[in-house]
Amino acid sequence: MIIFACIQIVLSQIPNFHKLSWLSILAAVMSFAYSSIGIGLSIAKVIGDGPHATTLTGTTVGVDVSASEKVWRAFQAIGDVAFAYAFSTVLVEIQDTLKSSPPENKSMKRATAVGVTTTTLFYIMCGVMGYLAFGNDAPGNFLTGFGFYEPFWLVDFANACIAVHLIGAYQVFCQPIFGFVEKWCNKRWPENKFITSEHGINVPCYGVYHVNSFRLVWRTAYVIVSAVLAMIFPFFNDFVGLIGAASFWPLTVYFPVEMYIARTKIRRFSFTWVWLKILIWSCFIVSLVALVGSVQGLIQSLKTYKPFQAVQEE
Helix, strand or coil: CHHHHHHHHHHCCCCCHHHHHHHHHHHHHHHHHHHHHHHHHHHHHHHHHCCCCCCCCCCCECCCECHHHHHHHHHHHHHHHHHHCHHHHHHHHHHHCCCCCCCHHHHHHHHHHHHHHHHHHHHHHHHHHHHHHHHHHCCCCCCCCCCCCCCHHHHHHHHHHHHHHHHHHHHHHHHHHHHHHHHHHHHHCCCCHHHHCEEEEEECCCEEEEEEHHHHHHHHHHHHHHHHHHHHCCCHHHHHHHHHHHHHHHHHHHHHHHHHHHHHCCCCCCHHHHHHHHHHHHHHHHHHHHHHHHHHHHHHHHHHCHHHHHHHHC
């Protein structure tokens, strides 16, 4: 995690989202690589060992989990699904990098259709084949959750692809946050030299890189804080559900739908307006349910976390 944080400190100094194309492409290639390896290993396991017992409703109450655990896990799973839709938060940033010809909206519609279709195909294949291979014992991540042990080199390579993918994904999601904070600070304190001034440094094989003191300090601090939190709470699935539940409704549902209503001037209490409002509040309830389930999962993971238990005993 410390090595990962050090890499992110360096990459976080990339000035803006426009400079991330190479990193985004690399992350996408890594994503295809480890997904394909996971699907391939699942198929090989099903062929070799036969499919595990599976049911339409998953784990069995009273056998695998208690009734309350079943409900909480279902709520947390909704948060995981919500996080999988979180690409929408960077769509505006991506569209901002496109050229005006062909029209941006047409390019984005085509790119979004291809992207959603491709990721949906891989998600379904990973989910179905993973469940077929492991049944109700399927780990949260069948590559890093010790679902597979052999062939060692292939599993290690897939995990390396995951690490590289996360390096790129971290920047794709953080750059809009960095940009928002820095623009706000520039408007708030336009006379502050620490925030606005830049110093050119000649970097070999790159050219002149403009260093901004505020960007350097603020982005480094952000990465350090997030790394420390990750080391204190190393529960990937719980946090994925929590972040997904917290960000899904305001950024993916409420903001785009309200923007669409305002832009198209939909009349209040019309048929379309009513159903869009029903969609907004239905998704709000789903997000609340997922948020509660993810928080409960995080608390449960903390209770069973060995370092936390050692602190309690002391």
